[in-house]
Amino acid sequence: MKVLKKIIIPQGFKAAGISCGIKRSGKKDLGLVYSQAPAVCAGVFTSNKVKAASLKVCIEQLKNKEARAVIVNSGNANCFVGKRGVSDAKEIIAALAGEIGVAKQSVLIASTGIIGKPMPLEAVKRGIPKVCGELSKGGLNNFAQAILTTDTFKKAVSLKIKIGAKEITISGVAKGAGMIYPRLQKASPKHATMLVFILTDAAIKKSLLQEALEDSADKSFNCITVDACTSTNDTVLLLANGAAGNKPIIKKGKDCCAFSKGLIYVCETLSQMIIDDAEGATKKIEIVVQGAKSGAEAKSAANAVANSDLFKTAMFGGNPNWGRVVSAIGAAGINMKEEKVEVCFNSQKVFNKGRINPLRNKNLLIVSKVIKVNIDLNEGNSSSKVYSCDLTPEYIKINAEYN
């Protein structure tokens, strides 16, 4: 696996991003990915029972065999807008399909931005020829810009993997900064605030692609939280167009494994970028729970700490408040005993089975931009890792004034 320093677009794909006037700021708000050959595709979606209209339509479209294009707008979530939401999404798909000459069935769609406001459909339709006209210019750069909302930087990663005699490329692009607590699952949809698009020129069977994506999402996006709020539009789409000309991956084995490893790397990198851009955050927090009775209990304990406002505000203050760590786990309802728990902050043990060891360096957490919290429950052999961030006045400012 070779991680590239530059973001490249896999063979056979083109992408573009423009401003069509959805955002009052005039920033880019309409992105397009196009595959010259039909691409097999996989997707995982939020488990929120409330679904954005664009998401519902995308899930239906994904049932078709192959995709040729993904149209994405930012600035409007196309969510909570009544029945017109679905028809607006379908009209955008039809307009794009007509413009680039592909079947409507082969166009996927995603939206992110303000909820409860009707999509400015005419503006989007006027933007479609414009964004198609930009495809020839190429790369993922403008596309990655066009899908952002409260994000402060573009999120993308590219890598190459050897499959047999050929080198294939996987590139991923993401947006997300708040309303981040993905609980992704197969086509069982949730308010779009995390969008991820992954493109690869590998030739791979659809079922293997879907399985690899579900596994990768579980090990990456499903392990991050900014604010414990699971969105109604979280969407991860993965398109594979086969343009690299590798011997198609049609069964599990070495090639499938190499592809999966690359995919996990892309998903982990993008999920870290989302945490690095978490709304208002000043610190990144890595929480590892080990010694749990089961994987589910480990995850539950890690999430309980990761989502505790008292813990997150203590981290903002650089306050080594292990008491809030242990208390959050105690409230999670899992197997644990205070007299068996160990807690480390950045490798210093601060709580050892009921005994307290004050931090040697009192300013450790104040100066650290990355805080690692290791918790050993000493109850079993299961572990889990979750990434979170501190809770700051800036987060409140962003979300109290947003509408």
Add this chain to the structure above:
Amino acid sequence: MKVLKKIIIPQGFKAAGISCGIKRSGKKDLGLVYSQAPAVCAGVFTSNKVKAASLKVCIEQLKNKEARAVIVNSGNANCFVGKRGVSDAKEIIAALAGEIGVAKQSVLIASTGIIGKPMPLEAVKRGIPKVCGELSKGGLNNFAQAILTTDTFKKAVSLKIKIGAKEITISGVAKGAGMIYPRLQKASPKHATMLVFILTDAAIKKSLLQEALEDSADKSFNCITVDACTSTNDTVLLLANGAAGNKPIIKKGKDCCAFSKGLIYVCETLSQMIIDDAEGATKKIEIVVQGAKSGAEAKSAANAVANSDLFKTAMFGGNPNWGRVVSAIGAAGINMKEEKVEVCFNSQKVFNKGRINPLRNKNLLIVSKVIKVNIDLNEGNSSSKVYSCDLTPEYIKINAEYN
């Protein structure tokens, strides 16, 4: 039922509060309640698996038949201090029992304040004769002051009820402002941040007292949340000494019912005072979910909204973001459909089964100090009410700097 304008102490009880030097500020930090006659007592405690030492000892003491005194300190939680926590609590109990001449078995104890610091035992022991010496001065005022930590005001309520030919009194005192999400249950303990002491001169059987307390706690303290963090020391103690001389309440029926009604009023009033004093809050939020498929689903939906940081920051901004309400419910995993949900802010319907009605008065939520959110799921007949507050930069300041 007659709610009194003044806080009085029920017959046969005395109380006091002094400063013994636990708090560096010199504020009151040691409180005592004393009953001249043995009192039957009931208690409910946090469900957090991590328990403060004082709480563990109190639960054991409560198994004894009767109580004569409750000793409470603030400024130190006696939590996460290793084995000395339990022996410190026992030593305080023994010192008090010796000073006032009662059996050790009849003394209850509670602590609240900083966690992970050993109790300044000598200071407390020096304070015991002093606080006992103040008992003759009487009322609940100094006691109510002595149990506070980050609270900005004293919380107390008194009422009188006719039981047969006699009038009995119930008075309750509480502390609590942060780390508030009580999940109280019978002697199955949780980090002390909510403490409630209720005294009554009624004569009532212990089992009825316990049952009435569990029911009242469920309808009051278990319906409030400040920050979704369930403490390790939440404690509610209820003492009944029979000094009113009423015909003892020994079975369910009219008298028991009248007593329970009074008790619920006391618990509801104290729980509202806690929300009114929620750390950093500028708004009180009442969330009512109706039309749920079951009581558990109604409660789950109400808590999902009440504990959503995105919803709570929107309320701070006075932003009528019903999208965050519906999205939080969608993520709660209960039976609901976007096209059936109705949401009202302060009686104005803003979301009607998928259709949006903008607020007539855009500043409604900005000027309102109390925001009522009514949600009808239209799925069934169950309902639930939960009280919460907005999330503000001040909350973060309090909890980032606290240690």
